[in-house]
Amino acid sequence: QQQVKQSPQSLIVQKGGIPIINCAYENTAFDYFPWYQQFPGKGPALLIAIRPDVSEKKEGRFTISFNKSAKQFSLHIMDSQPGDSATYFCAASKGAQKLVFGQGTRLTINP
Amino acid sequence: EADIYQTPRYLVIGTGKKITLECSQTMGHDKMYWYQQDPGMELHLIHYSYGVNSTEKGDLSSESTVSRIRTEHFPLTLESARPSHTSQYLCASSGSGTVSNQPQHFGDGTRLSIL
Numbered sequence: 001q002q003q004v005k006q007s008p009q010s011l012i013v014q015k016g017g018i019p020i021i022n023c024a025y026e027n028t029a030f031d032y033f034p035w036y037q038q039f040p041g042k043g044p045a046l047l048i049a050i051r052p053d054v055s056e057k058k059e060g061r062f063t064i065s066f067n068k069s070a071k072q073f074s075l076h077i078m079d080s081q082p083g084d085s086a087t088y089f090c091a092a093s094k095g096a097q098k099l100v101f102g103q104g105t106r107l108t109i110n111p
Numbered sequence: 112e113a114d115i116y117q118t119p120r121y122l123v124i125g126t127g128k129k130i131t132l133e134c135s136q137t138m139g140h141d142k143m144y145w146y147q148q149d150p151g152m153e154l155h156l157i158h159y160s161y162g163v164n165s166t167e168k169g170d171l172s173s174e175s176t177v178s179r180i181r182t183e184h185f186p187l188t189l190e191s192a193r194p195s196h197t198s199q200y201l202c203a204s205s206g207s208g209t210v211s212n213q214p215q216h217f218g219d220g221t222r223l224s225i226l
Contacts, residue, residue: 038151040151041219043217044201046216049214087151098169099215101153103152103153104153
């Protein structure tokens with residue numbers, strides 16, 4: 001059973017555009033929603049995370065939007081750059097339990 | 112910068128060999144994890160440990176085994192490698208407490224190819 005569904009599977013955006021990656025979850029007990037960024041040949045690295053008590057969180061050019069009633073959250077990248085090209089994973093967890101990851105989105109930012 | 116190390120980075124080996132993938136962390140984290148990932152694809156949890164002498168199987172069935180004799184070390188072993196074991200293996204660790212306070216830190220992985 002896939003508890004976190006991520007879309008799209010791949011995304012191509014021109015430099016300066018705003019790619020948006022979406023995730024939907026099923027378990028209403030989830031209380032932590034991180035996003036990880038993975039470059040080829042590297043392990044995933046934590047990018048930004050949000051709790052369900054806020055609807056939006058910004059860190060630099062990265063923003064998470066959270067919709068608790070719809071059980072959805074999304075990652076927006078402002079003023080995207082070719083260096084942002086990577087695979088992005090959303091995840092969710094409840095308390096101290098292990099993370100459940102989405103399927104990943106391969107993002108390409110064209111110059 | 113997280114200090115979690117995986118060796119080897121790449122391994123090409125024949126069928127039937129015994130393999131041990133090493134993972135070490137210097138952060139004193141109690142929790143450690145092994146994930147299997149085809150490059151750029153979904154992460155599948157295959158083993159995790161919440162402390163010394165504690166190991167659990169993950170969500171994806173795996174023929175590998177793990178041990179946790181020391182806090183900093185979490186090796187993964189395949190007794191008899193097969194071509195179906197070809198994949199990338201990622202190790203991660205996190206501290207105690209709720210996940211939200213202690214994010215998972217990943218190593219750079221071991222890319223394993225079984226001929």
